[in-house]
Amino acid sequence: MVEHAAPLTIVPPLPIGDLLETGFEWFKDTFDAFFDVVGDIVTGAIDGIAAVLLAPDPLVLAVIFALLAWLVRDWKLGIGTLVGMVLIIGMGMWDPAMDTLALVVVATLVALVIGVPLGILAARSAVVSRILRPVMDFLQTMPGFVWLVPVVKLFSIGVAGAMVATVIFALAPAVRLTELGIRQVDGEVVEAGQAFGAGPRQILKDIQLPLAMPTVMAGVNQVIMLSLSMAVIGGLVGAGGLGNEVVSGISTLNLALGFDAGISVVILAIFLDRLTASIGSRRPGHGRLRELRERFTRTPATSAA
């Protein structure tokens, strides 16, 4: 048997976790009312979207999703989507899947609303970039489960806490890839904007953001993927949706339920991934949406030329 050596007492005990907790308690007590309001808004938004998603017959929505996939990418993704959605319906997982989708949509939007402007700031200022980098490292590498503790304390059990944890967990790629995308824009092209007298805001809107778009969209794609995985983990704190099914599958050792929910997550993930990936990688001048738009906006003069 291995005898564990008694630790030398040179290193004093460092109650970092305790310190954080004390700080957090103060934070919670001070802003309790605020977080109540935030929680209500978040819950309302997610419930609202879920209600919209669940309003039509599942099959109708499945067809709409398939059409969307065809429009953004091609008929193959359209058919794949239809088959996947029908599978979810067949497994009886449609309602929880839509709950999860609503959570992912809201979490993604919030993460983008916070992350993209931060990314823009980081791209413009080396100081902001230097400050944000370790913060993003921290958010990204901290195990997702850890975030569940403080959010439950703030929002108690429920979908609001799960959403906040999801946003924290999924924020980093939005910031990082926005910054990267803007920094990658050819310096000469930005100079061209300046040389013709464009202001910083015009350059951002007309040059930097459009050119950074493929990279930003890759970030959006990652945010969605991370949101989905965290939304399932959120089942532990009452996120509802597929997460709840997975958790009850685990706690009752119900293999069938676990797999049904798990496969539904996989289908949702593939659908969202392909959809957003093809929006991001689409080069200007390609894609069915643009084709359609051009067909209807092309004036006789320009089509003659």
Next chain:
Amino acid sequence: MPAIEAHHLYKVFGRKGREGVKRLQAGADTTELKKAGLTPAVIDASFTVEEGEIFVVMGLSGSGKSTLIRMINGLHPPTAGHVKLHGENITAATGKDLRRLRRERISMVFQHFALFPHRSVIDNAAYGLETQGVAKEERRRRAHEALELCGLTGWDEHLPSELSGGMQQRVGLARALAADTDILLMDEAFSALDPLIRRDMQDQLIELQQKLGKTILFITHDLNEAMRIGDRIAMMRNGRIVQIGTAEEILTDPANDYVAQFVADVDRTRVLTAASVMEPPVAVLGAEQGPRTAHKLMREHQISALFVTGRDRSLKGYVTEDEVGKHLEQKDITSLLKPVPDVARVTPDTSLADLFGPAAETPAIAVVDDAGRLSGVIPRITLLSALAAYAEADSEIETAAAAEPLTDQTKEAVRG
């Protein structure tokens, strides 16, 4: 008022740039500053560009020319010195004023085109007008005109990536022209194009400049390009302007060994003009003089023909020794005059290369200015010895003052 005035511009990269400028002004050299962690890119550059002039800044990469051009429109603020555009100080301008100056006064063409890849060709060309706040219809119309001017018709709705390099740079040029500023900055605008297209674009630029009268500041590392398009050329080395002058001045009178080395492999016959090799028209007959005077002049100068000019020095024709000899008793020379054939009449700025053809057909070429006045004569022998002298100068760079022995030689040649 000059279009561009650059006053003692300095750009020193590094934390204490201003200190670097002071040290340079006190006589420190570049290596000293580099040891202190400073990089002087442009050192004490002063020049003026007149309205409607093509001014070329020529230097190798790292000579500071790109930094220099970016100080003209304020993309790089100078560490010291200032730039005036039509008397307005752009270096002192900030924010809104700076952007207004850029919109109204100065546009730029970039080495790698710097087109907006997500915008159609016409929207690229219209960009300057867009920042000026011109309404959409109007700016598309004007952008379309600019594209046509640059020889790009029918590509309006395409994306830049669908165009070849030469065409993309035409879009870049059209974007600058459409903005309708009177100053055009061109940063190695043709360097990324292959040689044939480059020649083509150079010709087109000169043509456009004559048509539109823009003031052009052109940056290049290609001396032949500089000589071809520049009215005046500034030679840059290690951040300093070492010489400013016309192509000929730089060729015939290089300021130092560096410039001399540089110009050594230029095709001089393309750069040098009739004006630089012609002889003053000494042996010329006035139209009112008679055959006897003509005969005497020809004997004195050992030549077999004479150009005849009127009182206002306008070229009337020429007479030959044979004809004059036969009619010595005649009082008036008019009946003996033969018109000078077109091939034997050239303008002062005809390049040397274009003189060989005429020289094969006639013993002497008349150099006639725009008003029809005889400004000089190039005997065939002069042309040949000019070539020989430059060939020598090419092989021996140190004979920078090639012009001196040339004139002596040619005089001898003409007399002998």
